[in-house]
Amino acid sequence: MTVAVIIVAAGRGSRAGGGEPKQWRDLAGVPVLARTVAAFRGIGRITVVLHPDDMVRGIALFGGTVTLVAGGATRDASVRAALESLTGSGVEKVLIHDGARPLVPRAVIAGVLTALDTAPAAAPALAVTDALWRGTEGRVSGTESREGLYRAQTPQGFRFAQILAAHRAHPGGAADDVEVARAAGLTVDITPGSEDNLKITFAEDFARARAILAARKDRGMDVRVGNGYDVHAFCEGDGVILCGVKVPHTKALLGHSDADVGMHALTDAIYGALAEGDIGRHFPPSDPQWKGAASEIFLAHAAKLATEKGYRISNVDVTIVCERPKVGPHAAAMMAELARILGISPNRVSVKATTSERLGFTGREEGIAALATATLIGD
Numbered sequence: 381m382t383v384a385v386i387i388v389a390a391g392r393g394s395r396a397g398g399g400e401p402k403q404w405r406d407l408a409g410v411p412v413l414a415r416t417v418a419a420f421r422g423i424g425r426i427t428v429v430l431h432p433d434d435m436v437r438g439i440a441l442f443g444g445t446v447t448l449v450a451g452g453a454t455r456d457a458s459v460r461a462a463l464e465s466l467t468g469s470g471v472e473k474v475l476i477h478d479g480a481r482p483l484v485p486r487a488v489i490a491g492v493l494t495a496l497d498t499a500p501a502a503a504p505a506l507a508v509t510d511a512l513w514r515g516t517e518g519r520v521s522g523t524e525s526r527e528g529l530y531r532a533q534t535p536q537g538f539r540f541a542q543i544l545a546a547h548r549a550h551p552g553g554a555a556d557d558v559e560v561a562r563a564a565g566l567t568v569d570i571t572p573g574s575e576d577n578l579k580i581t582f583a584e585d586f587a588r589a590r591a592i593l594a595a596r597k598d599r600g601m602d603v604r605v606g607n608g609y610d611v612h613a614f615c616e617g618d619g620v621i622l623c624g625v626k627v628p629h630t631k632a633l634l635g636h637s638d639a640d641v642g643m644h645a646l647t648d649a650i651y652g653a654l655a656e657g658d659i660g661r662h663f664p665p666s667d668p669q670w671k672g673a674a675s676e677i678f679l680a681h682a683a684k685l686a687t688e689k690g691y692r693i694s695n696v697d698v699t700i701v702c703e704r705p706k707v708g709p710h711a712a713a714m715m716a717e718l719a720r721i722l723g724i725s726p727n728r729v730s731v732k733a734t735t736s737e738r739l740g741f742t743g744r745e746e747g748i749a750a751l752a753t754a755t756l757i758g759d
Protein backbone atom coordinates (compact mmCIF):
# COMPACT_ATOMS: atom_id res chain seq x y z
CA MET A 381 0.00 0.00 0.00
CA THR A 382 1.25 3.50 -0.80
CA VAL A 383 2.24 5.33 2.37
CA ALA A 384 2.32 9.09 2.93
CA VAL A 385 3.87 10.81 5.93
CA ILE A 386 2.53 14.13 7.21
CA ILE A 387 4.77 16.04 9.61
CA VAL A 388 3.01 18.95 11.27
CA ALA A 389 5.35 21.79 12.15
CA ALA A 390 3.28 24.95 11.78
CA GLY A 391 3.03 25.74 15.51
CA ARG A 392 4.85 28.60 17.17
CA GLY A 393 6.32 26.66 20.09
CA SER A 394 5.27 29.29 22.61
CA ARG A 395 5.77 27.00 25.64
CA ALA A 396 9.36 26.18 24.65
CA GLY A 397 10.39 29.84 24.36
CA GLY A 398 13.87 30.39 22.95
CA GLY A 399 13.22 33.18 20.47
CA GLU A 400 12.27 31.06 17.47
CA PRO A 401 9.80 28.16 17.05
CA LYS A 402 11.23 24.96 18.55
CA GLN A 403 11.17 23.00 15.29
CA TRP A 404 13.78 25.38 13.82
CA ARG A 405 16.08 25.35 16.83
CA ASP A 406 19.35 23.47 16.90
CA LEU A 407 19.41 20.04 18.52
CA ALA A 408 23.00 18.76 18.77
CA GLY A 409 24.01 20.49 15.54
CA VAL A 410 20.93 19.74 13.44
CA PRO A 411 17.57 21.60 13.34
CA VAL A 412 14.83 19.70 15.20
CA LEU A 413 12.66 19.50 12.08
CA ALA A 414 15.50 18.14 9.93
CA ARG A 415 15.90 15.30 12.44
CA THR A 416 12.16 14.58 12.37
CA VAL A 417 12.08 14.42 8.58
CA ALA A 418 15.20 12.21 8.50
CA ALA A 419 13.47 9.71 10.81
CA PHE A 420 10.84 9.09 8.11
CA ARG A 421 13.08 8.84 5.05
CA GLY A 422 12.31 5.68 3.13
CA ILE A 423 8.85 5.20 4.67
CA GLY A 424 6.84 7.06 2.03
CA ARG A 425 6.38 10.45 0.43
CA ILE A 426 6.76 13.18 3.03
CA THR A 427 4.60 16.30 3.39
CA VAL A 428 5.78 18.89 5.90
CA VAL A 429 3.26 21.44 7.17
CA LEU A 430 4.77 24.83 7.94
CA HIS A 431 3.58 28.19 9.16
CA PRO A 432 3.15 30.48 6.12
CA ASP A 433 5.96 32.68 7.48
CA ASP A 434 8.37 29.70 7.41
CA MET A 435 7.97 28.58 3.78
CA VAL A 436 11.20 30.16 2.49
CA ARG A 437 13.07 28.59 5.38
CA GLY A 438 11.50 25.23 4.59
CA ILE A 439 12.59 25.40 0.95
CA ALA A 440 16.12 26.30 2.05
CA LEU A 441 16.29 23.33 4.46
CA PHE A 442 14.61 20.62 2.39
CA GLY A 443 14.77 21.78 -1.24
CA GLY A 444 12.53 19.53 -3.31
CA THR A 445 12.95 16.45 -1.11
CA VAL A 446 9.63 16.94 0.68
CA THR A 447 6.31 18.61 -0.20
CA LEU A 448 5.64 21.77 1.78
CA VAL A 449 2.09 22.79 2.70
CA ALA A 450 0.95 25.90 4.61
CA GLY A 451 -0.65 25.06 7.95
CA GLY A 452 -3.55 26.54 9.89
CA ALA A 453 -4.11 28.19 13.25
CA THR A 454 -4.52 24.88 15.11
CA ARG A 455 -2.87 21.46 14.89
CA ASP A 456 -5.97 19.86 13.43
CA ALA A 457 -6.27 22.62 10.82
CA SER A 458 -2.66 21.96 9.85
CA VAL A 459 -3.27 18.21 9.53
CA ARG A 460 -6.42 18.88 7.48
CA ALA A 461 -4.49 21.14 5.07
CA ALA A 462 -1.97 18.34 4.42
CA LEU A 463 -4.66 15.68 4.00
CA GLU A 464 -6.52 17.86 1.49
CA SER A 465 -3.27 18.39 -0.44
CA LEU A 466 -2.95 14.61 -0.83
CA THR A 467 -6.41 13.99 -2.28
CA GLY A 468 -6.22 12.26 -5.65
CA SER A 469 -2.61 11.19 -5.06
CA GLY A 470 -3.42 7.48 -4.70
CA VAL A 471 -2.12 7.35 -1.12
CA GLU A 472 -3.66 4.51 0.89
CA LYS A 473 -2.06 4.75 4.35
CA VAL A 474 -1.00 7.92 6.10
CA LEU A 475 1.19 8.49 9.14
CA ILE A 476 0.67 11.82 10.94
CA HIS A 477 3.55 12.93 13.13
CA ASP A 478 4.50 15.96 15.24
CA GLY A 479 7.47 17.90 13.90
CA ALA A 480 8.32 18.37 17.59
CA ARG A 481 9.06 14.63 18.07
CA PRO A 482 12.47 14.41 16.34
CA LEU A 483 13.78 11.25 18.00
CA VAL A 484 11.02 8.81 17.09
CA PRO A 485 12.65 5.35 16.86
CA ARG A 486 12.29 3.38 13.67
CA ALA A 487 10.66 0.52 15.60
CA VAL A 488 7.84 2.82 16.78
CA ILE A 489 7.09 3.79 13.16
CA ALA A 490 7.25 0.15 12.10
CA GLY A 491 4.86 -0.88 14.87
CA VAL A 492 2.22 1.53 13.59
CA LEU A 493 2.72 0.51 9.95
CA THR A 494 2.46 -3.19 10.77
CA ALA A 495 -0.70 -2.68 12.83
CA LEU A 496 -2.23 -0.82 9.86
CA ASP A 497 -1.99 -4.03 7.80
CA THR A 498 -5.00 -5.29 9.74
CA ALA A 499 -6.42 -2.37 11.75
CA PRO A 500 -8.08 0.77 10.36
CA ALA A 501 -6.03 2.98 12.68
CA ALA A 502 -3.08 2.61 15.05
CA ALA A 503 -1.00 4.86 17.27
CA PRO A 504 1.89 4.45 19.71
CA ALA A 505 1.50 5.09 23.42
CA LEU A 506 3.10 4.35 26.78
CA ALA A 507 1.13 3.07 29.74
CA VAL A 508 1.04 5.54 32.62
CA THR A 509 3.28 4.20 35.38
CA ASP A 510 3.28 7.08 37.90
CA ALA A 511 0.48 7.56 40.43
CA LEU A 512 -1.99 10.21 39.30
CA TRP A 513 -3.11 13.12 41.47
CA ARG A 514 -5.43 16.02 41.12
CA GLY A 515 -3.97 19.25 42.39
CA THR A 516 -5.52 22.49 43.46
CA GLU A 517 -3.51 25.58 44.40
CA GLY A 518 -0.33 23.53 44.77
CA ARG A 519 -1.89 20.87 47.01
CA VAL A 520 -3.03 17.33 46.27
CA SER A 521 -6.80 17.44 46.14
CA GLY A 522 -7.47 13.87 45.01
CA THR A 523 -6.08 10.75 43.36
CA GLU A 524 -7.02 9.04 40.11
CA SER A 525 -6.61 5.44 39.01
CA ARG A 526 -3.93 4.97 36.35
CA GLU A 527 -5.58 1.73 35.25
CA GLY A 528 -5.95 1.67 31.47
CA LEU A 529 -4.41 5.12 30.98
CA TYR A 530 -1.84 5.82 28.24
CA ARG A 531 0.38 8.71 27.16
CA ALA A 532 -0.35 9.23 23.46
CA GLN A 533 2.46 9.66 20.95
CA THR A 534 2.81 10.02 17.20
CA PRO A 535 3.03 8.91 14.38
CA GLN A 536 -0.66 8.09 14.33
CA GLY A 537 -1.57 5.95 11.34
CA PHE A 538 -4.76 5.69 9.34
CA ARG A 539 -6.30 4.65 6.04
CA PHE A 540 -6.10 7.86 4.04
CA ALA A 541 -9.73 8.04 2.86
CA GLN A 542 -11.05 7.35 6.37
CA ILE A 543 -8.98 9.96 8.19
CA LEU A 544 -9.67 12.57 5.51
CA ALA A 545 -13.42 11.98 5.88
CA ALA A 546 -13.06 12.04 9.69
CA HIS A 547 -11.24 15.40 9.62
CA ARG A 548 -13.79 16.87 7.21
CA ALA A 549 -16.59 15.85 9.59
CA HIS A 550 -14.88 17.03 12.79
CA PRO A 551 -15.81 20.40 14.33
CA GLY A 552 -12.18 21.08 15.36
CA GLY A 553 -10.38 21.36 18.67
CA ALA A 554 -9.09 17.77 18.83
CA ALA A 555 -5.85 17.10 20.74
CA ASP A 556 -4.75 14.60 18.13
CA ASP A 557 -5.84 12.60 15.09
CA VAL A 558 -6.85 9.59 17.16
CA GLU A 559 -9.51 11.80 18.75
CA VAL A 560 -10.71 12.80 15.27
CA ALA A 561 -10.72 9.18 14.10
CA ARG A 562 -12.63 7.94 17.15
CA ALA A 563 -15.23 10.69 16.71
CA ALA A 564 -15.83 9.18 13.27
CA GLY A 565 -16.29 5.71 14.76
CA LEU A 566 -12.89 4.22 13.83
CA THR A 567 -11.24 1.77 16.21
CA VAL A 568 -7.62 2.56 17.01
CA ASP A 569 -5.02 -0.07 17.96
CA ILE A 570 -2.41 0.89 20.56
CA THR A 571 1.16 0.07 19.49
CA PRO A 572 4.39 0.32 21.53
CA GLY A 573 5.60 3.87 22.14
CA SER A 574 9.05 4.86 23.38
CA GLU A 575 10.45 7.18 26.05
CA ASP A 576 12.84 8.40 23.31
CA ASN A 577 9.85 9.67 21.35
CA LEU A 578 9.45 12.76 23.51
CA LYS A 579 7.58 15.81 22.25
CA ILE A 580 9.73 18.88 22.71
CA THR A 581 7.28 21.10 24.54
CA PHE A 582 9.18 23.06 27.21
CA ALA A 583 12.69 24.55 27.19
CA GLU A 584 14.06 21.74 29.38
CA ASP A 585 13.00 19.13 26.82
CA PHE A 586 15.95 20.18 24.64
CA ALA A 587 18.32 18.92 27.37
CA ARG A 588 16.38 15.61 27.54
CA ALA A 589 16.58 15.24 23.76
CA ARG A 590 20.34 15.95 23.79
CA ALA A 591 20.78 13.28 26.50
CA ILE A 592 18.91 10.71 24.38
CA LEU A 593 21.11 11.55 21.38
CA ALA A 594 24.25 11.28 23.52
CA ALA A 595 23.15 7.85 24.77
CA ARG A 596 22.58 6.71 21.18
CA LYS A 597 26.05 7.95 20.25
CA ASP A 598 27.55 6.03 23.19
CA ARG A 599 25.92 2.88 21.89
CA GLY A 600 27.64 3.57 18.56
CA MET A 601 26.10 3.85 15.13
CA ASP A 602 24.47 0.59 14.08
CA VAL A 603 25.49 0.19 10.43
CA ARG A 604 24.88 -3.12 8.67
CA VAL A 605 26.09 -4.18 5.23
CA GLY A 606 24.78 -7.15 3.28
CA ASN A 607 25.66 -8.65 -0.08
CA GLY A 608 23.68 -10.76 -2.50
CA TYR A 609 24.53 -12.83 -5.58
CA ASP A 610 22.21 -14.55 -8.06
CA VAL A 611 22.36 -16.29 -11.44
CA HIS A 612 19.63 -17.18 -13.94
CA ALA A 613 20.09 -19.15 -17.14
CA PHE A 614 18.79 -17.95 -20.49
CA CYS A 615 15.89 -19.74 -22.16
CA GLU A 616 13.82 -19.03 -25.23
CA GLY A 617 11.97 -15.72 -25.19
CA ASP A 618 11.94 -12.12 -26.29
CA GLY A 619 13.13 -10.19 -23.27
CA VAL A 620 14.39 -10.22 -19.69
CA ILE A 621 13.23 -8.41 -16.56
CA LEU A 622 16.10 -6.68 -14.81
CA CYS A 623 15.60 -4.59 -11.67
CA GLY A 624 11.88 -4.33 -12.46
CA VAL A 625 12.34 -3.17 -16.07
CA LYS A 626 11.45 -5.27 -19.12
CA VAL A 627 14.46 -5.18 -21.46
CA PRO A 628 13.94 -6.48 -25.03
CA HIS A 629 16.35 -9.33 -25.92
CA THR A 630 16.60 -12.40 -28.11
CA LYS A 631 16.22 -14.65 -25.03
CA ALA A 632 14.39 -14.71 -21.67
CA LEU A 633 15.60 -15.78 -18.21
CA LEU A 634 14.53 -19.05 -16.69
CA GLY A 635 13.17 -19.03 -13.13
CA HIS A 636 10.37 -19.99 -10.80
CA SER A 637 9.38 -16.30 -10.39
CA ASP A 638 9.90 -13.62 -13.05
CA ALA A 639 13.66 -14.44 -12.84
CA ASP A 640 14.65 -10.83 -12.12
CA VAL A 641 18.23 -11.66 -11.27
CA GLY A 642 19.16 -8.08 -10.25
CA MET A 643 16.24 -7.69 -7.89
CA HIS A 644 16.90 -11.11 -6.36
CA ALA A 645 20.53 -10.23 -5.62
CA LEU A 646 19.41 -6.96 -4.03
CA THR A 647 16.71 -8.65 -1.96
CA ASP A 648 19.28 -11.13 -0.65
CA ALA A 649 21.64 -8.25 0.18
CA ILE A 650 18.98 -6.70 2.42
CA TYR A 651 18.13 -10.04 4.05
CA GLY A 652 21.86 -10.58 4.51
CA ALA A 653 22.32 -7.23 6.27
CA LEU A 654 19.49 -8.20 8.62
CA ALA A 655 20.91 -11.74 9.13
CA GLU A 656 17.54 -12.98 7.86
CA GLY A 657 18.66 -15.69 5.46
CA ASP A 658 17.73 -15.35 1.80
CA ILE A 659 14.76 -15.19 -0.57
CA GLY A 660 14.40 -18.98 -0.54
CA ARG A 661 13.76 -18.93 3.20
CA HIS A 662 10.99 -16.33 2.97
CA PHE A 663 9.53 -17.39 -0.40
CA PRO A 664 10.31 -21.13 -0.90
CA PRO A 665 10.63 -22.07 -4.61
CA SER A 666 8.67 -25.23 -3.74
CA ASP A 667 5.63 -23.05 -3.02
CA PRO A 668 3.48 -22.81 -6.20
CA GLN A 669 2.08 -19.40 -5.20
CA TRP A 670 5.42 -17.76 -6.17
CA LYS A 671 5.41 -19.27 -9.68
CA GLY A 672 5.79 -16.37 -12.12
CA ALA A 673 5.59 -13.88 -9.22
CA ALA A 674 6.81 -10.32 -9.72
CA SER A 675 10.04 -10.01 -7.77
CA GLU A 676 8.83 -6.66 -6.43
CA ILE A 677 6.99 -8.73 -3.79
CA PHE A 678 10.31 -10.12 -2.49
CA LEU A 679 12.11 -6.78 -2.45
CA ALA A 680 9.19 -4.99 -0.77
CA HIS A 681 9.13 -7.73 1.89
CA ALA A 682 12.84 -7.32 2.63
CA ALA A 683 12.44 -3.52 2.87
CA LYS A 684 9.48 -3.88 5.24
CA LEU A 685 11.44 -6.31 7.41
CA ALA A 686 14.26 -3.75 7.62
CA THR A 687 11.82 -1.09 8.84
CA GLU A 688 10.22 -3.47 11.34
CA LYS A 689 13.65 -4.28 12.78
CA GLY A 690 14.44 -0.58 13.21
CA TYR A 691 16.67 0.00 10.15
CA ARG A 692 16.50 2.38 7.23
CA ILE A 693 18.14 1.59 3.92
CA SER A 694 20.89 4.10 3.35
CA ASN A 695 22.01 2.98 -0.13
CA VAL A 696 22.03 0.00 -2.46
CA ASP A 697 24.32 -0.92 -5.34
CA VAL A 698 23.58 -3.57 -7.98
CA THR A 699 26.01 -4.89 -10.62
CA ILE A 700 24.64 -6.93 -13.51
CA VAL A 701 27.10 -9.20 -15.34
CA CYS A 702 26.25 -10.02 -18.97
CA GLU A 703 27.45 -9.46 -22.53
CA ARG A 704 23.93 -8.71 -23.75
CA PRO A 705 21.42 -7.13 -23.48
CA LYS A 706 23.02 -3.74 -22.90
CA VAL A 707 21.94 -2.46 -19.48
CA GLY A 708 23.19 1.15 -19.75
CA PRO A 709 20.21 2.55 -21.70
CA HIS A 710 17.82 1.12 -19.06
CA ALA A 711 19.84 1.83 -15.90
CA ALA A 712 18.01 5.07 -15.01
CA ALA A 713 14.61 3.36 -15.26
CA MET A 714 15.91 0.46 -13.13
CA MET A 715 17.22 2.81 -10.43
CA ALA A 716 13.90 4.68 -10.37
CA GLU A 717 11.98 1.43 -10.04
CA LEU A 718 14.15 0.10 -7.20
CA ALA A 719 13.93 3.49 -5.43
CA ARG A 720 10.14 3.39 -5.72
CA ILE A 721 9.86 -0.10 -4.24
CA LEU A 722 12.34 0.64 -1.45
CA GLY A 723 10.80 4.05 -0.73
CA ILE A 724 14.17 5.79 -0.87
CA SER A 725 15.55 8.59 -2.99
CA PRO A 726 16.85 7.54 -6.46
CA ASN A 727 20.20 9.09 -5.61
CA ARG A 728 20.65 6.32 -3.02
CA VAL A 729 20.28 3.59 -5.65
CA SER A 730 22.95 2.47 -8.11
CA VAL A 731 22.57 0.01 -10.99
CA LYS A 732 25.56 -0.67 -13.19
CA ALA A 733 26.68 -3.44 -15.51
CA THR A 734 29.82 -5.13 -16.72
CA THR A 735 30.70 -7.85 -19.19
CA SER A 736 32.96 -10.73 -18.13
CA GLU A 737 35.18 -10.20 -21.21
CA ARG A 738 33.50 -13.18 -22.90
CA LEU A 739 34.83 -15.50 -20.16
CA GLY A 740 32.78 -18.05 -18.26
CA PHE A 741 29.03 -18.71 -18.47
CA THR A 742 28.12 -15.04 -18.71
CA GLY A 743 30.77 -14.60 -21.43
CA ARG A 744 29.29 -17.51 -23.37
CA GLU A 745 25.86 -15.85 -22.98
CA GLU A 746 24.39 -18.82 -21.13
CA GLY A 747 22.86 -16.62 -18.44
CA ILE A 748 23.07 -13.42 -16.38
CA ALA A 749 24.65 -12.96 -12.95
CA ALA A 750 24.05 -10.10 -10.53
CA LEU A 751 25.75 -8.89 -7.35
CA ALA A 752 24.32 -6.39 -4.88
CA THR A 753 25.27 -4.56 -1.71
CA ALA A 754 22.90 -2.86 0.75
CA THR A 755 23.75 -0.59 3.67
CA LEU A 756 21.25 -0.33 6.52
CA ILE A 757 21.40 2.14 9.41
CA GLY A 758 19.72 1.54 12.78
CA ASP A 759 18.44 4.10 15.31
Ligand SMILES: Nc1ccn([C@@H]2O[C@H](COP(=O)(O)OP(=O)(O)OP(=O)(O)O)[C@@H](O)[C@H]2O)c(=O)n1
Nearest residue numbers: 388389390391392393394395453454458479480
Ligand atom coordinates in the same frame (compact mmCIF):
# COMPACT_ATOMS: atom_id res chain seq x y z
N1 LIG B 1 -1.29 25.42 14.28
C1 LIG B 1 -0.48 24.40 14.54
C2 LIG B 1 -0.15 24.03 15.85
C3 LIG B 1 0.72 22.99 16.07
N2 LIG B 1 1.25 22.34 15.01
C4 LIG B 1 2.23 21.29 15.22
O1 LIG B 1 1.72 20.26 16.04
C5 LIG B 1 2.77 19.66 16.79
C6 LIG B 1 2.38 19.47 18.24
O2 LIG B 1 2.02 20.72 18.79
P1 LIG B 1 2.74 21.47 19.99
O3 LIG B 1 3.81 20.68 20.59
O4 LIG B 1 1.65 21.99 20.88
O5 LIG B 1 3.47 22.66 19.22
P2 LIG B 1 3.21 24.21 19.25
O6 LIG B 1 1.79 24.52 18.95
O7 LIG B 1 4.23 24.79 18.33
O8 LIG B 1 3.59 24.56 20.76
P3 LIG B 1 2.93 25.61 21.75
O9 LIG B 1 1.54 25.07 22.06
O10 LIG B 1 3.83 25.59 22.93
O11 LIG B 1 2.89 26.95 21.05
C7 LIG B 1 4.00 20.54 16.63
O12 LIG B 1 4.94 19.88 15.80
C8 LIG B 1 3.46 21.78 15.99
O13 LIG B 1 4.37 22.46 15.13
C9 LIG B 1 0.91 22.71 13.73
O14 LIG B 1 1.39 22.12 12.76
N3 LIG B 1 0.02 23.71 13.50
Ligand SMILES: C[C@](O)(CO)[C@H](O)COP(=O)(O)O
Nearest residue numbers: 455478532533534555556579
Ligand atom coordinates in the same frame (compact mmCIF):
# COMPACT_ATOMS: atom_id res chain seq x y z
C1 LIG C 1 -0.59 14.71 19.11
C2 LIG C 1 0.11 14.72 20.44
O1 LIG C 1 1.50 14.74 20.26
C3 LIG C 1 -0.23 13.42 21.16
O2 LIG C 1 0.44 13.34 22.36
C4 LIG C 1 -0.29 15.93 21.27
O3 LIG C 1 -1.63 15.86 21.59
C5 LIG C 1 0.02 17.22 20.52
O4 LIG C 1 0.55 18.16 21.36
P1 LIG C 1 -0.28 19.31 22.10
O5 LIG C 1 0.66 19.83 23.13
O6 LIG C 1 -1.49 18.67 22.70
O7 LIG C 1 -0.61 20.28 21.03
